[in-house]
Amino acid sequence: MTPIHDLIKKLANEHGRNRRNLLPILQGVVEQEKYLSEHSMIEIARELNLSAADVYGTATFYSFLEHQKMGTYIIRVCKTITCSMKGKNQILLTIQDMLKVGLGETTSDGKFSLLQTNCLGWCHKAPAMLINNEVYTELTPESVREILSQYLKK
Amino acid sequence: MVASSYQLKRADFIFKNDNDWERILDKTLKRPPQELINELMSSELKGRGGAGFPTGLKWKLTAEDPSDEKFVICNADEGEPGTFKDREILSKVPYKVLMAMAVCGYVIGSSKGYIYLRGEYKFLVPELNKAIQEFEYYCKEVGHDFSIQIFLGSGAYICGEETALFESMEGKRGEPRNKPPYPTSNGYLGKATVVNNVETLAHTFTIFKYGAKKFYDLGVQYSRGSKLFSVSGDTPKPGIYELELGMSLQDFVHEFGDGDTKAVQVGGASGFLVPRKRFDKTTIGYRGKLTGISLPTGGSMMLYNSSRSMYNVLDNYLEFFREESCGQCTPCRVGCQQLHSGIKAVKRGEKPAQYLDKLLKLTETMQLTAKCGLGQSVANSFSSIVENFREEMIY
Numbered sequence: 240m241t242p243i244h245d246l247i248k249k250l251a252n253e254h255g256r257n258r259r260n261l262l263p264i265l266q267g268v269v270e271q272e273k274y275l276s277e278h279s280m281i282e283i284a285r286e287l288n289l290s291a292a293d294v295y296g297t298a299t300f301y302s303f304l305e306h307q308k309m310g311t312y313i314i315r316v317c318k319t320i321t322c323s324m325k326g327k328n329q330i331l332l333t334i335q336d337m338l339k340v341g342l343g344e345t346t347s348d349g350k351f352s353l354l355q356t357n358c359l360g361w362c363h364k365a366p367a368m369l370i371n372n373e374v375y376t377e378l379t380p381e382s383v384r385e386i387l388s389q390y391l392k393k
Numbered sequence: 394m395v396a397s398s399y400q401l402k403r404a405d406f407i408f409k410n411d412n413d414w415e416r417i418l419d420k421t422l423k424r425p426p427q428e429l430i431n432e433l434m435s436s437e438l439k440g441r442g443g444a445g446f447p448t449g450l451k452w453k454l455t456a457e458d459p460s461d462e463k464f465v466i467c468n469a470d471e472g473e474p475g476t477f478k479d480r481e482i483l484s485k486v487p488y489k490v491l492m493a494m495a496v497c498g499y500v501i502g503s504s505k506g507y508i509y510l511r512g513e514y515k516f517l518v519p520e521l522n523k524a525i526q527e528f529e530y531y532c533k534e535v536g537h538d539f540s541i542q543i544f545l546g547s548g549a550y551i552c553g554e555e556t557a558l559f560e561s562m563e564g565k566r567g568e569p570r571n572k573p574p575y576p577t578s579n580g581y582l583g584k585a586t587v588v589n590n591v592e593t594l595a596h597t598f599t600i601f602k603y604g605a606k607k608f609y610d611l612g613v614q615y616s617r618g619s620k621l622f623s624v625s626g627d628t629p630k631p632g633i634y635e636l637e638l639g640m641s642l643q644d645f646v647h648e649f650g651d652g653d654t655k656a657v658q659v660g661g662a663s664g665f666l667v668p669r670k671r672f673d674k675t676t677i678g679y680r681g682k683l684t685g686i687s688l689p690t691g692g693s694m695m696l697y698n699s700s701r702s703m704y705n706v707l708d709n710y711l712e713f714f715r716e717e718s719c720g721q722c723t724p725c726r727v728g729c730q731q732l733h734s735g736i737k738a739v740k741r742g743e744k745p746a747q748y749l750d751k752l753l754k755l756t757e758t759m760q761l762t763a764k765c766g767l768g769q770s771v772a773n774s775f776s777s778i779v780e781n782f783r784e785e786m787i788y
Binding site for chain 2: 257258259260261262263265266296297300301302303304318319320321323324356357358359360361362363364365369372373374
């Protein structure tokens with residue numbers, strides 16, 4: 240048995256094998272693997288006795304359930320109106336420059352992925368970004384450099 | 394300046410630290426369900442997520458449904474651009490929301506509650522689970538059977554729409570259902586379900602603690618009570634403020650503007666843009682027979698000053714809708730795409746300025762034919778921006 244198979248079995252035991260347990264299971268795999276491979280989606284379908292198409296259709300609906308290989312740290316910069324108004328592009332350029340990564344790409348060492356996302360709900364402290372589940376607000380190019388250098392050390 | 398008839402009135406209920414929730418819960422659970430429904434109805438509390446459905450009526454309809462199993466769901470999928478109040482409630486006064494859910498369960502006859510929390514707020518989970526554990530422990534001690542579970546979303550704005558939320562909880566794509574049937578009879582897993590916004594639940598705590606009259610005395614006719622406002626954009630004091638409903642936008646801008654406010658977006662990207670010349674004719678509350686226009690809102694207030702281009706603002710909104718449209722119904726899926734590429738084409742001069750009128754017609758069609766509130770509401774911001782700032786849209 241592959242580790243992913245074990246993980247899916249464990250998640251299914253924990254949440255249940257009904258269709259209504261699908262999202263927590265998909266989230267559990269993403270939490271660990273950072274994305275859902277075709278292989279994991281097929282395994283989940285088998286485990287829950289669903290069609291692979293149903294699992295794929297559901298998984299690809301949700302923007303936080305990535306289905307392409309992602310880095311260890313997924314950076315999501317908010318691009319909705321207030322963050323956009325308050326300098327989101329400067330934040331993006333700083334990250335791109337520092338990590339040498341394009342938008343929608345993953346660094347060659349597999350450590351960081353850079354994405355944009357819709358409203359994170361921090362408009363009063365714009366601009367904001369998420370690194371995995373961690374929130375960073377009131378960003379400036381300087382503060383972003385500082386935050387990223389901490390992650391580079393990890 | 395002519396003195397305004399209504400000044401901003403601050404209120405402080407939601408974040409007030411009422412550390413006697415156990416006593417309030419005991420007291421409330423001793424009252425007959427019908428009395429609690431009457432209390433809510435007489436407070437005239439309306440849903441604070443933006444739609445404004447009377448909360449008491451929602452509980453009443455669900456209580457009357459013969460479903461063998463019922464659910465209480467707290468909608469914490471706060472995704473409307475410019476809204477961030479629900480997170481603050483859940484992190485500062487979670488026990489108010491939990492208590493309200495338990496009371497709702499008692500009123501409608503349900504022992505199972507869920508908090509649908511947006512994935513973007515996942516960092517709240519550990520603290521919230523701790524609060525839930527303490528709460529459930531207390532419920533068990535006093536012999537009240539009610540459990541609460543967090544259900545995490547995964548980055549889909551549309552799941553804040555209640556029927557899309559059910560679909561998502563049932564492990565499917567978050568695509569809204571046709572209404573009717575309504576959640577009060579056919580909700581999660583087809584059972585009668587109350588879905589209330591986080592803030593709405595927190596207000597019921599105020600009502601059960603202080604009585605309906607205290608709440609009713611705030612605000613104006615048809616728009617009773619206080620409301621949290623998420624203030625952002627070009628303002629020297631962005632943040633969350635609890636204000637009485639019924640204020641004029643003029644007073645709001647006087648308090649929160651930077652002296653150069655050009656327009657205010659009321660109700661997030663799906664709401665309305667109000668230009669400066671209409672500030673004094675606009676009040677914030679629910680639709681009613683108030684003088685002038687009364688705009689409902691989930692509390693999102695975004696201010697724009699003269700340095701902002703309304704074209705860029707609209708472009709940003711439409712990109713948002715284009716991405717967040719669930720894609721299920723054609724008017725919304727294709728409509729959002731066409732509106733977005735349409736304004737770009739007009740801006741670049743590839744289409745004549747009159748093309749904007751065609752796009753306005755398209756938004757009317759979307760308003761009439763889209764399946765859910767998302768597609769129907771795109772017209773709000775689109776038409777209010779294009780009609781008031783047409784010159785900024787054209788080449």
